[in-house]
Amino acid sequence: xxxxxxxxxERGGKRLFSDLSFTIESGQCVQxxxxxxxxxxxxxxxxxxxxxxxxxxxxWRGADTRLDPGSFRAELVYLGHAPxxxxxxxxxxxxDFQSQIDGCALSPLQIETALQRVGLGRQQHxxxxxxxxxxxxxxxxxxxxxxxxxxxxxxxxxxxxDHAAQQLVSQLVAAHLQADGLALVTSHQPLGVESMDLRLGx
Amino acid sequence: MSAHLQACAALLRRDLRGAxxxxxxxxxxxxxxxxxxxxxxxxxxxxxxxxRLIGPGIVWVGALLSSILAMHRLFAADLADGSLExxxxxxxxxxxxxxxxxxxxxxxxxxxxxxxxxxxxxxxxLGFDSTLVLMLVLLLGTPVLSLIGAVxxxxxxxxxxxxxxxxxxxxxLYIPVLVFGAGAVQAQLGGLGAHAHxxxxxxxxxxxxFLCPWAGSAALRIALE
Amino acid sequence: MxxxxxxxxxxxxxxxxxxxxxxxxxxxxxxxxxxxxxxWVAPADFQQGQAYRIIFxxxxxxxxxxVIYVAMAFWAWLGLAFKTRVSGMMTQALAxxxxxxxxxxxxxxxxxxxPMWGAWWVWDARLTSELILLFLYLGYIALTRAIDDxxxxxxxxxxxxxxxxxxxxxxxxxxxxxxxxxxxxSVSLTKSPSMAAVMLWAMLVMTxxxxxxxxxxxxxxxxxxxxxREHDAVWVGELKEIAP
Numbered sequence: 001x002x003x004x005x006x007x008x009x010e011r012g013g014k015r016l017f018s019d020l021s022f023t024i025e026s027g028q029c030v031q032x033x034x035x036x037x038x039x040x041x042x043x044x045x046x047x048x049x050x051x052x053x054x055x056x057x058x059x060w061r062g063a064d065t066r067l068d069p070g071s072f073r074a075e076l077v078y079l080g081h082a083p084x085x086x087x088x089x090x091x092x093x094x095x096d097f098q099s100q101i102d103g104c105a106l107s108p109l110q111i112e113t114a115l116q117r118v119g120l121g122r123q124q125h126x127x128x129x130x131x132x133x134x135x136x137x138x139x140x141x142x143x144x145x146x147x148x149x150x151x152x153x154x155x156x157x158x159x160x161x162d163h164a165a166q167q168l169v170s171q172l173v174a175a176h177l178q179a180d181g182l183a184l185v186t187s188h189q190p191l192g193v194e195s196m197d198l199r200l201g202x
Numbered sequence: 203m204s205a206h207l208q209a210c211a212a213l214l215r216r217d218l219r220g221a222x223x224x225x226x227x228x229x230x231x232x233x234x235x236x237x238x239x240x241x242x243x244x245x246x247x248x249x250x251x252x253x254r255l256i257g258p259g260i261v262w263v264g265a266l267l268s269s270i271l272a273m274h275r276l277f278a279a280d281l282a283d284g285s286l287e288x289x290x291x292x293x294x295x296x297x298x299x300x301x302x303x304x305x306x307x308x309x310x311x312x313x314x315x316x317x318x319x320x321x322x323x324x325x326x327x328l329g330f331d332s333t334l335v336l337m338l339v340l341l342l343g344t345p346v347l348s349l350i351g352a353v354x355x356x357x358x359x360x361x362x363x364x365x366x367x368x369x370x371x372x373x374x375l376y377i378p379v380l381v382f383g384a385g386a387v388q389a390q391l392g393g394l395g396a397h398a399h400x401x402x403x404x405x406x407x408x409x410x411x412f413l414c415p416w417a418g419s420a421a422l423r424i425a426l427e
Numbered sequence: 428m429x430x431x432x433x434x435x436x437x438x439x440x441x442x443x444x445x446x447x448x449x450x451x452x453x454x455x456x457x458x459x460x461x462x463x464x465x466x467w468v469a470p471a472d473f474q475q476g477q478a479y480r481i482i483f484x485x486x487x488x489x490x491x492x493x494v495i496y497v498a499m500a501f502w503a504w505l506g507l508a509f510k511t512r513v514s515g516m517m518t519q520a521l522a523x524x525x526x527x528x529x530x531x532x533x534x535x536x537x538x539x540x541x542p543m544w545g546a547w548w549v550w551d552a553r554l555t556s557e558l559i560l561l562f563l564y565l566g567y568i569a570l571t572r573a574i575d576d577x578x579x580x581x582x583x584x585x586x587x588x589x590x591x592x593x594x595x596x597x598x599x600x601x602x603x604x605x606x607x608x609x610x611x612x613s614v615s616l617t618k619s620p621s622m623a624a625v626m627l628w629a630m631l632v633m634t635x636x637x638x639x640x641x642x643x644x645x646x647x648x649x650x651x652x653x654x655x656r657e658h659d660a661v662w663v664g665e666l667k668e669i670a671p
Contacts, residue, residue: 012576013656050290051427052510074293082284086216088223100212103205103293353590357583361573371566371587374559375594378601385605406597417590420507424582 001025002047002151002182007056009042016042017200020056024151029173029183029195038201040186041080044153047184048078060151074103077149079157083140087129091120091139094128098143106146114146115139118168133160141165144172152176152183158191167192209294210302217306231268232314238264239322250327257326258387261336262380264322265315265344270372273351274364276307277422281359290426296419304345304352304415312344328391335390335400342403343383349414350375356421378406434511436653437662443646450643457636461487465629478542483626485535487634488528489553492560493595495525495641499567500592503585513649515581516656518588519571520648524641526564532557552606556599563591577656 001024008018016039024030032040045051047058049069058065065072085094092111099106106114115124118138128136137160144152152173158166170192173183177193185191221227242260243253280286289299316337323333354372358364386399433439465483499518506514536554537547548554567587574580657663 010578013659015659048291050287050423070293070295073291076291078287078291080284080287082282082287084284084286084288086220086283086285088220089216097212097216098288101209101288101292101294101299103209105205105208353586357570357586358573361570363573367566367569367573370562370569374562374566374598375590377559378594378597381601381605413593417586421583421586424579424586427576427579 001061002184003059003062004047005057005059007043007046007058008054009039009046009051010054011039011042015054018055020200022196022198024182024184026180026182027177029177029185029191029193030198031191031195032184032186032198032200034200040200041155043200044078044080044155044184044186048076048153049073050078075150076153077102077144077147077151078153078155079140079144080155081159083136085128085136085139088127090125090127091115091131091142092124094139095142095146099146102147102149104147110146114142117145118142119164134162134165137161138165138168141169141172144176150181152181152185154183154185154187156186156188158187158189206294206298209292210298213289213299213302214306217303218309221306221310227272228310228314231271231311232318234271235264235268235315236318236322238267239325243325253326254328254391255388257323257328258332258336258384258391261319261322261326261340261387262343262384265312265340265383266347266373266376266380268315269311269344269347270351270369272311273307273348273355273372274358274368276303276352276355277359277425278355278364281425286422287426290423296422297415300352300356300418300422301411301415304348304418307352308345308348312340312348315344316340328387332387332390335396336387338400339383339386339396339403342400342407343379346379346403346407346410347376349410353414353418353421356418356425359422359425379403382406434509434513436513436516436657437660439513440650440653443650447643447646447650450639450646454636454639454643457632457639461629461632461636464625464632469626469629470623478539481535481539483629483633485532485539486630487637488532488535489557490634491637491641492525492528492532492557492564494638495521495528496560496564496588496595497592499525499588503588506581507585507589512578512581512656513653515577515585516649516652517645518584519581520645520652521641522564522568522571523648524644526561526568528637528641529557529561529564533561550606552599552603555602555606556595559598559602560595563587563595567591 003021003023005021007020009016009020020043022030032043034040042051046053049058049065049072060072060075084098086097089097092108092115095111095114096106096108099111112121112124115121118141120135120138120142123131123135128139131139141157154173157169157173161169166189173185173191173193176183183193183195185195239261242256246252246256277286280289290296292299319337319340320333323329323336328336351368351372354368357371358367361367382399382402386396386403389399390396433442461483466480469480469483471477471479499521502514502518502521505511506518533554536551536557540549540551540554541547567584570587571580571584574583654663
């Protein structure tokens with residue numbers, strides 16, 4: 001369903017990769033490996049449409065994503081290094097805001113359920129500035145739970161998480177794949193989910 | 203469609219709420235506007251005839267400068283914490299979301315100027331009719347300043363020296379608003395009526411409201427690459 | 428399409444290399460002819476004497492500053508629409524020359540104004556618009572210099588150039604309107620002396636000279652930019668200027 005064709009990427013005058021092609025079908029996960037600076041984050045951002053490739057294209061459901069970016073974005077969720085959370089808002093408020101931006105507003109009950117799933121049910125009304133780094137990452141993960149997006153693009157989802165939280169991520173991704181979802185992930189650590197490996201920057 | 207409006211409303215609420223927790227951000231440009239307007243009579247002299255002559259121009263230059271004061275920060279916080287990326291990935295067109303942010307900015311920086319204008323007008327002895335015209339043209343013109351400034355803020359996002367660069371890019375584009383805004387009040391003072399000026403300002407506002415969100419969203423995507 | 432082949436940097440490099448020397452020669456020749464026509468052949472104006480001759484530089488410089496800005500906007504639009512890298516390079520290559528003509532126009536305007544109306548600067552509609560155009564040029568140059576990534580610099584600069592070109596008529600209209608409202612005496616540099624044919628010829632020749640100069644400079648600069656950006660490419664290593 002997601003098909004990347006002959007993608008080439010250049011950053012800062014350097015060619016990071018060229019002629020990259022792969023496909024992800026329902027229920028599949030692709031894990032991208034490579035040294036720092038090999039272009040993993042750039043690849044993810046190109047797939048999402050945040051960055052432009054030098055050559056090649058990304059197709060979703062057979063159509064070039066540049067033709068109808070709106071409907072592609074409706075089915076996509078991207079979790080990057082910076083999760084896009086505001087410190088002065090509470091966890092629940094952040095999730096509520098994010099869901100409105102994503103175009104699928106959530107009820108307070110759905111928000112509470114999602115936060116409970118990531119272990120933050122009791123802290124949902126505290127301002128985010130009181131949370132630890134790991135807790136903030138969990139709030140970002142709650143978004144994955146709450147939102148019915150088909151394609152998950154995750155950039156280092158295990159970073160800054162303790163062991164229990166890392167297991168949570170694996171469970172979430174596994175459940176997502178079970179439900180015919182797709183995932184494109186970069187991670188230095190093993191994800192704990194069956195996935196195809198993609199290496200960048202030989 | 204309503205999902206898009208909901209998203210814009212949520213963004214507007216979030217920005218306004220965030221500003222409510224940082225009242226200094228709103229108060230500083232307003233204070234600057236009032237102080238600059240008060241400095242000129244002190245520098246030039248209390249002769250009312252002169253003050254009436256220069257008043258409209260000074261009010262407008264003050265409005266321009268205070269509008270530009272915090273402009274470079276419009277998108278900076280969102281870029282830093284990753285919210286901007288998420289906005290760019292929203293199914294709602296980025297242009298609409300930019301428009302929502304500009305509206306929030308105007309409510310916090312432009313609208314207060316309109317409300318404070320009568321006080322400034324009194325300093326320059328503008329009279330009742332001209333004060334009304336001043337408030338009207340500020341109401342029409344300050345949104346244009348916010349709209350154009352937003353494009354500049356998007357273009358200079360994350361660059362070294364963004365504040366100065368923004369001023370250089372945006373101040374020349376402010377000049378039509380300045381000319382017609384100040385001209386309107388001067389025309390009213392001169393007894394000629396400000397209809398033509400107000401019409402031009404209305405046209406500028408329509409054009410800017412249509413074009414700037416689109417240009418700003420293109421510039422944001424360039425900055426996010 | 429024939430022109431599309433020049434979107435490839437190495438072809439543009441070669442084409443520009445053939446053109447710019449010719450353009451400079453043409454510029455020198457035309458300048459000499461134009462100055463001769465303007466400063467020797469054209470008669471002294473019966474009102475303004477010899478000082479008016481500065482218009483043979485002032486008017487062509489003004490025209491070129493506006494033509495170059497429109498050319499920049501055209502290349503900017505090409506770059507955004509077709510995503511060709513050379514478009515951004517051409518836009519950046521044109522900007523300094525355009526700014527130079529703007530500056531020249533302002534200086535010669537001042538030099539003309541002083542003997543005529545006793546002031547170094549008059550807020551004439553066209554001079555004021557020229558000043559604002561200079562700020563637009565400087566803004567473009569400052570922005571493209573401040574951005575490290577060349578692609579982002581090209582694209583951000585393209586947005587600035589396009590926003591600017593839309594605004595130039597608006598700004599000109601506002602300033603002209605502002606000027607007519609406030610001018611007491613009709614001080615206007617746009618009131619040119621009644622033109623003898625040879626004066627028009629002189630201005631035309633000078634305009635062409637400036638155009639040739641701008642073309643030469645733009646192509647010369649774009650070659651430098653291409654070398655900088657494509658320094659990794661194989662064809663660059665094989666150039667006789669570079670290869671040992």
